[in-house]
Amino acid sequence: MKSVKTKGSLILVSVPIGNMGDLSKRAYEMLKSVDCIACEDTRVTGKLLAKLPIANRPDLISYRDENESYLAEKLAERIDAGEEIALVSDAGTPAISDPGFRLVRECHRRRLAVTSTPGPCAAIAALSISGLPSDGFFFTGFLPPKRAARQRFLKSYQDFGYTIVAYESCHRVSKFINDLVDSLGPNRCICVARELTKKHETVFSGPAYEVLQHIEQGSIKGEFVICIAKDGFVL
Numbered sequence: 001m002k003s004v005k006t007k008g009s010l011i012l013v014s015v016p017i018g019n020m021g022d023l024s025k026r027a028y029e030m031l032k033s034v035d036c037i038a039c040e041d042t043r044v045t046g047k048l049l050a051k052l053p054i055a056n057r058p059d060l061i062s063y064r065d066e067n068e069s070y071l072a073e074k075l076a077e078r079i080d081a082g083e084e085i086a087l088v089s090d091a092g093t094p095a096i097s098d099p100g101f102r103l104v105r106e107c108h109r110r111r112l113a114v115t116s117t118p119g120p121c122a123a124i125a126a127l128s129i130s131g132l133p134s135d136g137f138f139f140t141g142f143l144p145p146k147r148a149a150r151q152r153f154l155k156s157y158q159d160f161g162y163t164i165v166a167y168e169s170c171h172r173v174s175k176f177i178n179d180l181v182d183s184l185g186p187n188r189c190i191c192v193a194r195e196l197t198k199k200h201e202t203v204f205s206g207p208a209y210e211v212l213q214h215i216e217q218g219s220i221k222g223e224f225v226i227c228i229a230k231d232g233f234v235l
């Protein structure tokens with residue numbers, strides 16, 4: 001006898017961080033077969049889907065920081081009723097410095113299945129090519145935007161024994177590294193990974209003062225990941 005399916009599932013689908021070739025076959029299969037795709041910006045995800053051969057595009061629903069609490073319940077109800085729902089970010093892995101945590105938590109609370117098609121994540125890509133110790137690390141997402149708070153944060157992790165991985169925008173990357181030099185010293189070993197997987201990818205690893213010189217001499221457009229090695233590490 002065929003089993004009757006009563007509940008659906010939530011699938012976190014990782015999408016490229018810059019290079020379309022990084023969309024996995026499994027991610028593609030998932031995106032074309034689900035009932036609905038919850039995404040940050042429907043225009044961004046719409047453009048991604050337009051590049052794929054998908055005959056019947058699933059509905060897109062905008063799931064953002066502003067409506068996350070409300071929609072987490074609504075989407076979980078739909079999954080409970082049998083739908084397969086994919087969650088994607090504009091880029092990379094959902095729920096990693098992006099919306100998703102509340103929906104995942106809601107599904108766990110309701111004992112609904114949560115799975116993933118793993119793939120691109122800027123933090124992991126940067127750490128893996130940084131040359132900094134990667135046996136253990138602390139991912140902080142974005143540091144506080146204000147200088148004093150950022151410096152306090154950096155100082156509080158001065159003696160932390162693992163690599164710290166942070167995201168930063170092009171508007172603040174220079175200030176971030178200047179604060180890092182002030183708080184942790186010019187010789188602290190860091191890696192700044194810019195525009196990963198894209199045409200203008202650049203990766204600088206070395207003492208913070210040297211990396212800062214490179215960054216300030218070159219283009220500071222684009223997206224950045226900053227990895228900070230533990231005190232005493234020399235590349």
Ligand code: SAM
Pocket residue numbers: 017018089091092093094095096097098120121122123166167168169193194195196197198223224225
């Ligand atoms: N969920 C995403 C992930 O899995 O990587 C991260 C989303 S977070 C809102 C966006 C930040 O990720 C950017 O500001 C930047 O710090 C980093 N980022 C995303 N794509 C990147 C890339 N191609 N190169 C370097 N950093 C990137």
